[in-house]
Amino acid sequence: MFIKQFTMACAAAAVMSVPAMTPAKADSGDFAAGIVAGVIGSAVVRNANKPKRTVRRSTRSTRAAKPRISSAQRAENREVQTALNYFGFPSGSPDGVFGKKTRAAVSNYQVHLGYAATGQLTSYEKDFLLQSYRRALAGGPTTTQQIAANPLGPRGLLNTYRDQAAGVVTAAAPTVQAAPSTTTVVALQPQVLPLQGGTTTTTTTTVSGTGAAATTGAALPNFLGTTEVASLASHCNQVSLITSTNGGFTTEANIVDASFALNEQFCLARTYAIAEGEQLVASVQGFTPQQIEQQCAGFGPAMAPHVAALSVKPSDQVSADVGKFVLNSGMAPAQLAGTAKICLSVGYRTDNMDVAIGSALILSVLGEQAYGELMGHHLAQGFGVTKRADLSTAWYEMGLNAVEQGATPVFNPGDPQRSALIRKAVFSGTSQSQIGTQPLVQPAGAALPTFSIQN
Template identity: 55%
Template sequence: MYIKVMTGAVFAASLALLPAERVEADAGDFIAGAIIGGIVGANAKKQRRSTRTYRKKSSRSKLPSTQEGKNIQASLNYFGFDAGSVDGQLGRKTRNAVSQYQAYLGYPVTGQMSAFEQNLLISSYNRAQAGGYAVQQQVAATPDGTRGLLKTYRAEMAGQAAPATAPSTTIVVAPQPVPQTQQVVTAAAPLSGVAGLANAVAPPASGLPNFMGAGTQASLASHCNTVSLITNTNGGFTTLATMTDPNVTLNEQFCLARTYAIAKSEELVSQIQGFTPDQIAQQCAGFGPAMQDKVASLSLKPRDAVVADVSSFVLTTGMSPAQLAGTARICLGVGYRTDNMDVAIGSALLLYTMGEGVYGELMGHHLSQGFGPAKRIDMAQSWYQAALMAADTGAAAVFVPGQPERTELLRQASMRMAGAPASTLPQVQPASSSGLPTFSISE
């Protein structure tokens, strides 16, 4: 308890010394709100208070652990580049392994991977894990052993002929060394045929449906890496004129929205004085448990019922809508960056509930693909429609604002995903905003 009081005092002192003109509104609201994770996250973890002791902190700061980091380390270790233990903390040993990986493939040795280098590494690892006996044959036939797979897969991605021993499956589910599942699209077959992305969610081993919020437990970051590879290989993003598979289109737009959310969050975080990005990420992580049941209910309850639950939660925080919105914009990107779906989706739910209907798109994506809540394409439709209604009534675009046909692209893809023929798609009529609560909370 003493530590919590001191932490609150330090936050308050930092706020008092912070010049108002140095932080834009959203970032300021994040600090003014005392960081929602520090308020509701503590309530969600009261049981830990009795086990905490006052101890002297180590002078060595601990690196943040992320699922993306674990994927990188596991992949490097598999191909013989020693990254150490798979703990998600990208320290010196991991950077040395990255340098060895870059040197082996002939890339500039920087210790920091480019987006393509990371995509190649992780997708190659997933493919090798899923290839079974065929991969063992490839390794045995390659002078460089396991590492040789990297050059083989890279050559295939570039359109060169693949060795006869290469696996010929187009879509497989790769086992992971961590308790997560990940869909993999191999590069051995033409990547234009990616209709199988619709089956990205594997059924539970028991054969029973799971609607309690466990979802796929897959890594959205890894999924978007795969989507990025497919998009780049196919010559760019799908347009209205080129759309053949609505699920591929929705996946592309989902990952684009995730990227924009992360970029906006990092922009706001950079304007906050007195807190490190890691400290802010820790506060956002504490927000996840408070929204976990709301996120789980997405696959169980209609949209209006979920919004009503979130509205009740908002009223208990004692924070103004501006404070909550500022916090949610930051934590939305943090959740996506750290692969914490409770934080990301919980933040999107807050923004939607407080009147920013365009964020309904994110809940539609999560339900249609099964990241976070259980996969429910039928329930995804109402969230997509709400986002489209907001756009039709003039709401400013928050994701990919430079793509003029994006609203219609989402409309066509989401309706076709639900089974409506393209020629019979109904026009979405503007909806009244009366269904969204309006809050006036005194600070």
């Protein structure tokens, strides 16, 4: 302590001994450096002489305890996740833990069956899901055929099981078996039969006979005002079963029945259209799937005159009329195209041909001419319009030319030979049946739905 006081006294004396007459130079670097060094040095000295204090801080990490799941519960959760994946609701790897992906899959499952999308399974919803999964596995090859025949794929099984549990009887797709050469089977085709008063009705007739070809007689009058309309969904189920029996789709090399080859491609295009629309629905904000379906159903009457005109007007005239409709809609082309793709999916899924064909017409007018193929199929097969094979060729040409000239294929893009197959089937010289006409329908006014699609 004495040494420290002596040192400080000497330093003070040295400072006082500097003559007062010697002014300090403001620009002296040594002076400035000395002041800075002195301040820093004194601070260092003071800190060095202070007694050291050791501060100990205790850190305690708190982790939220994860709820313990019993092994039985985890096993059930894994089965739920596996079942969701099986029916087309991706829940990720079945690890027995319900995270965001599993909750989202549960919500999609609930929406598909019309339940509230809570992300939490009720006891009934869980039991129905697991029982359906076990039933599907037990079905073996039968289940595989049911999935292949249903346009919704594995999800369609849930609808079938639900309807059966509710006591709803659904008509099974007919199985086509080889018949003796003396038996003639007339396939399901819409027939336009005149009724008294000059009106027409579309019926579906199945006729079988032995020996000579069976002929159809006049249909009995129906005074209850109900008619049976040919179902494209049922037709495609039948086509799918025959395709699976034949070992796969017809190719350009092995084509024998041109009409059946076109039927296969028609139903394949329908499946792709449904899938594309469902993907777009997932990006629509502010609408539930049920609301979208209702909006598209209201769109049908607005397009019904243009759909009916397909059977009586050439393709260029129909396109011109639809073009005027598009201009008067007041919607941006991109917005209208997205809406039309969604409604095309809804129309095919619900078997509403006015909605489906009307949507395809709009897309073809908006520059996506590959969709012209659909009008060709409808006119060639008679679904939703009067059968007009002669008018169908121009629409087939529109779709085929668009793809062959570089447009992106919208149906089965992975098959580069598809256009050649359709062209060969369409222009193979098959006979055309006599064509009738269908009166134009005057619908009530209907507003075009609008959906905002988020990319």
